[in-house]
Amino acid sequence: MGEILSHHLPSLLIGQYPNGPLGGLALTLILSILGLGFAFPLSVALALCRVSPYAILRVPSTVIVYFVRGVPLVLLVFWSYFLVPVLIGQAVSAFTTLLVTLVIYQAAYMSEIVRAGMEALPKGQTEAARSLGLGYGLTMRQVVLPQALYNMLPSLISQFVSTIKETSIGYVISVHELTYSANQVNSSLLTMPLQVFAMLSVIYFIVCFALTQCAVAVDRIVTKRRAGSTITSIESTANDPILQSQ
Amino acid sequence: MSINLNFGSLLAPPHAEHLWAGVKFTVMLTMSSWLLAVALGVVLATLRSVGHKGLDRVVGAWVSYQQNVPLLAHLFLWYFGISAILPAAAQSWVNANNGELIFASIAIGLCMSAYFCEDVRSGLRSVSHGQQEAARSLGLSFVRSMGYVILPQAIRTAMPPLINHTVILFKNTSLAMALGAAELTYVVREIENQTFRTFEAYMLATAFYLTVSLGLMGLGALAARRMQVPAR
Amino acid sequence: MIRFSKVNKWYGEYHALTDVTEEVKKGEVVVVCGPSGSGKSTLIRTVNRLEEIQQGEITLDGQDIHAKNLDLNHFRTKVGFVFQQFNLFPHMSAIDNVCLAPVKVSGKSKSEAKERGMALLDRVGLAHKASSYPQQLSGGQQQRVAIARALAMEPPVMLFDEPTSALDPEMVGEVLNVMKSLARDGMTMMCVTHEMGFAREVADNVWFMDHGKLVETGKPDAFFANPTSDRAKRFLSDLRSH
Amino acid sequence: MIRFSKVNKWYGEYHALTDVTEEVKKGEVVVVCGPSGSGKSTLIRTVNRLEEIQQGEITLDGQDIHAKNLDLNHFRTKVGFVFQQFNLFPHMSAIDNVCLAPVKVSGKSKSEAKERGMALLDRVGLAHKASSYPQQLSGGQQQRVAIARALAMEPPVMLFDEPTSALDPEMVGEVLNVMKSLARDGMTMMCVTHEMGFAREVADNVWFMDHGKLVETGKPDAFFANPTSDRAKRFLSDLRSH
Amino acid sequence: DQLADVKAKGVLTCAVVSSLEPFAYQDTNTRDVVGYDVDYCKAVAKQLGVKPELKVVSLDARIPELTQNRVDILAAVLGYNPARAEQIAFSKSYFVSNQSVAAKKGVYKQRDDMAGKRIATIKGSSNIPIIQKVIPTAQLVSYDDAPSSFTALVQGKVDGYVLSESLMRRFIARLGDEGNIEVLSPPVGRESWGLGMRKGEPAFVQAVDNALDSIEKSGEAQQIFNKWMGEGTIYKMKRDFKTEKIAG
Ligand SMILES: Nc1ncnc2c1ncn2[C@@H]1O[C@H](COP(=O)(O)OP(=O)(O)OP(=O)(O)O)[C@@H](O)[C@H]1O
Ligand SMILES: Nc1ncnc2c1ncn2[C@@H]1O[C@H](COP(=O)(O)OP(=O)(O)OP(=O)(O)O)[C@@H](O)[C@H]1O
Ligand SMILES: [Mg+2]
C-alpha cells in the first residue's frame, strides 16, 4: 500500500500535470470551487424567484428546482453533454459540461437552502422593514438576505462538501478528476483494486471531513450569535437533511 | 440541428424489453438498498441516543465516513475492492447470484443508512425536552415515554427528510451503472449507443425518474399531511 | 387625523373587522383594548396597510390609505409602528437599526442620520448602547430602540401593538415611560395595550373591541368606572380579578 | 408532608440551591416567589426528581425522594407537576392526554380512565373540548388540560412552575380559578408564581428565594405588608411599580 | 472544409482513449499519454504538416466528441462496423485486431463453450454487436473501461471477457501466472480499426488516407507496430495486415 501511495499519489493529486492536463484531486477542487462560485449567485436569484409574488418568475423557477431534484445527476450530465453543444452551437469540453451540470444542480439545491433561510426569518422582520417604508427590493437586500445567508452559512458549507462528492460523476464522461484518476491507477496496477479504492475513499474523506468540521464550527458560531436574537425559529442547519443534495 | 423524435424503435423489441428489465432492476435495487438503509439507520440512531459516549463516537465515525465519501467511491470499493477479500466460496456465490445487485445494494444501503440515521436522530431531538419531562412526571418509564410520547412525534418531524433521502437514494441507484449493473441508466446508455437515438432514450429515462421522484415526494407530502395533528 | 369609515375586513370566511367607524384626532392618544382575538392588532395594522381591507375607507389627513395608487413606501414613513416582538434587525447595531430608513428611504447622508439617530437613542435613554446589537440588549432596551427606530422617520402618527406584552414585568415600566413622554409631547398615538394604568394616565380615548366590532369608546375615567357594554364589564373584571 | 433539609444543588460550578431547609404541611398551599434565576424552578423540580440534588434530603411523607432504590415511576404518580409551557402531548387529544398515565402506568381500563378523565376535564371546565388537540386550544385551556392530566393519577401533592406566565392576561384568571378550587378542596400545593393576588388569597405560606437561598418565609399578609429582607422589599416594589 | 481548417489552425486534435495499453495510456513515470494510437496521430499530423494535439476521451463518448466538433479525428481503438459507418467516416485501416474471449484457465475448451455465460464488454465498444452475433445466448455485462472489465473477469464476477487480443494479452501478461486467465480460440471476430472522421469531409478523409499510405510505404507503420506490440514487447505479435481500404 505504501508503495502504491508513493508511486501513484501524484497522479491522484494532480493528474498528468505538468506533462498533461491537470487532474486528480486538484481538478476535483477546482471544479467544486468554480461550481459553487457560479451556483451561489444563481441560487440566490432562483430563491428570489421562488418567493416572488409574480407567477411568471415563480412557476419556471419551481419547475427547474423540481426537475433537478427529480432526475439523477448522471442523467443530467448526459443531458448537458448532448444539449449544451446543440444549444450554444459550439463544441464544449467534458470539463465545461460537468461544470455546467454541477452549477445547475447545485443552484437548484442551494436555492432551497436560501429559500428556507428566508422563510425561517420571523415575518416580523419583513413587516418591520416595510413599516419603515423600505420597498420590496430594499427589504430583501438590507434585511432578509443578509440574515438568511448568514444563518444558512453552515448549510452552504455542507453544500460545498456535496459538490466535491458530486464531481466524482466526472468519471463517466472522462473528466480527469479524482475518481477517474483512481481508475487510471487501478488500470495500471490491475491487481490491487482494494488498496486503490480504499485510498480514493481516504482522500475524499480527509478533504470532505475537514470541511464538514468547518461547517460544524461555523454552525456553532452562527447558533451562538443567533441566540437571544429574534431569530430563534430555525434549528441548527449544518446537517439539515432536507437541504442536502447527496 | 433539427431534432426528429422517434420513440417507435425504442418502444419495440428488443429495446423495449431491455428498458423494462432496466426499470425492474432499478426498482429492485431501490427497494433492497432502501430496506437496508432504513433498518440500519434506525438501529444506528437508537445506538446514538442511548447516551453511551464510546458508542456514540463509533456510530458518529461511521456516519461521517459514509457521508464524506462519494457514493461512486463506495460502489467501487465494494464491488472491486472488498469483494476481492471475501472467501472464495462467498465470492463465487455472490458472483453467481447477481453480484452487481448485491454489492450495489450494500454500498448504497450503507451509505444512505448514515443519512437515515441522522434523520431519525434529529426527529428525536426536535421533540422538546419538556415532553420527556412531562411524560416522566406522570410516572411513565423511559421506554414507555419513548413509545407513547417521543417517537410518535419524532417520526412526524423526521418524515420530510426521510422522504427526501428516499428520493435521493432512488436517484443514486443510477450510479450502479458504473459497476455494470443493468439498471435503467445503464440500459438507456446501451440503447443510445446502439441506436444513436440519444434524445429519445434520455427522455424516456428522464420521464421515468421524474415520475417516480415526484411521486415519492407527493406520497411523502400526503403521508405527512395525514399524520398531521389537527390544528386550529 | 385618522378616520375609519365602515371598515370591514375578512380573513377568508372569517369576518375580522366589522363596520369600524371612528376617528383619532391630531395629538390624541387612543388606547385600544379588548379580549384576545377581538381584532385589535388587525385594526391598527390596517392603518399602515400591513393588512388590506375589503370594504370602507381609512384616511390619514384626508388621504385614502387603501387607495390603489398610493405610494406605499412613502406613505409608511408617515406612520411609525412598534411591534410586540420588537422586530429589531438582529444583524445591525442599535444605531444602524435607527439609521436604516433615513439613509435608504429618505436618502439622508450617513452622518446626518447618525447624528439624529443618536439624539433619538438618547431620548429613549440608550445613547450608551448605540453600538450594541439587539441580542446584547434586554427586552425593554430592545423595545426602546424599536421606538427610536420608528421615530427616526419623524412620523406624525405612531402605532403600538402590545409593546409591553413580551417583556418581563421588571421592564414594562421603562417602555411605558418612553411612551408617556411621547404622548406628553403631543404625538398622535394608537396603542393596543392591556396596561390599564397607562391608559388611565395618558389616554384621551379608550376603544373597546370585541368580535371585530368597536363596541364602546370613551374617556378612560368614564370607561373604567362605568363601562356601558356587558362585554366590557366582564373584560375589566377579568383583568382586575387577579 | 414535604420536608427539605439542608438541600444543596450545583449545576457544575454554579451553586443553584444553598441549604434549603423548610417544610410543607399536608393541605398547605405554599407560594414560592423571588427574582428571575433565584432557583424557584430548581427547587420545585427537585421535589419530583426532575433535578437531582447533591447534598441534603427531601422527604415526602417520610420517604426519601432521592434514595437510590426509589421506584421513581411509581413515586412520580404521587406528585402532580404543571409546567409553565403546559407540555401537553401535541399528538393526542385532550382526553387522551389525561388518560395516558392512568391506562399505561396504573393499568386502568380505557373506559374507566375515560370516565374519570371526563370528570376531571369537567372539573377544569373543558368537558366540551375533550376531543380537541392541544393546538386547537387557547393557552389557558391547554394549561387547564395539563392540570387535569396531572390530577388524573390522584396525586396527594401538586407542583406548579409558573403556570400562568406563558398566558395572555385574559386567560390567567381561568387557570388561577382552577388552582384556587384545588386549594379550597385541601390539596397540598407548591406554586411558583408572580401572581400576588393569588398568593394573598389562597397561600398559607409565602417563600421568598434569592440566589438559591430561601431568604424569607411567612404568612402572605405579613410578607406583603412587611417583608423583612431588603431584597424582598425591592422585589415587591418592582412588581408594584407599574 | 475541414482540411483547410486544420491546416489553417496548424493543429490536428486527436481523440484517444487513455485507459488501453498499448494503444494509449498514461506512462506512470512521465505521466504522458503514449501508445500506438498516439504515435499514429502524431504521424498523420506530421504528414499533414500540422502539430498533433491529444484529447483524452472515454470510449462511449468518442463518436459524440467527433460529431459535435470537439475533435478533428479519432485515433481511439475504433473498430469498423456498419452502424458506426453510418455516423462517421472511416479512414483506411491502421490496425487489424482479433477479437477474442478470455476466461479462467482450464474451465472452457473453446469459444463456443461460453454460450449462456456472463461475458464482460466495454460500454459502447464494437465488440458488443459481434459477440451478440457469434454467441447470441451470452449475457453481456458492460463496464466503463477495459481494466474494470478485466478485474471483473479475474474476480470471477463474469465468466468471460471479449476484447482485442492484443489488449487481452497485455492484461494477461501483466497479471502473470496468478491470474490464471487464457484466451479461447477461435477469435469471435476480426476487426479493422480506422481513424474516425466526420461525414461530408471527403477532402479531409482523402488527405488522411494518403497520409496513412505514406506511413505504410515509408515503413513507419511497421516501426510503430514493432515499438508497441512487436518482439521486444510483452505481446510478441507479428504484423499480419497492411493499411488498406476497409471493406464495408
Ligand atoms: N392571517 C390571518 N388569517 C386568518 N385569521 C387571522 C389572521 N390573523 C388574525 N386572524 C384572526 O383574526 C382575529 C383577530 O385577530 P387579531 O390578531 O387582530 O386579534 P387581537 O385582538 O390582536 O388578539 P391578541 O390580543 O391575541 O393579539 C382572530 O380570531 C385571529 O384568529
Ligand atoms: N441545566 C442547568 N444548567 C446550568 N445552570 C442552570 C440549569 N438550570 C438552571 N440553571 C441556573 O440556575 C439558576 C436558577 O435557575 P431557576 O430556573 O431555578 O431560576 P428561577 O428562579 O426559576 O427563574 P425564572 O423566574 O427565570 O424561571 C439560574 O441562574 C439558572 O441559570
Ligand atoms: Mg394582537
Ligand SMILES: [Mg+2]
Ligand atoms: Mg423558573
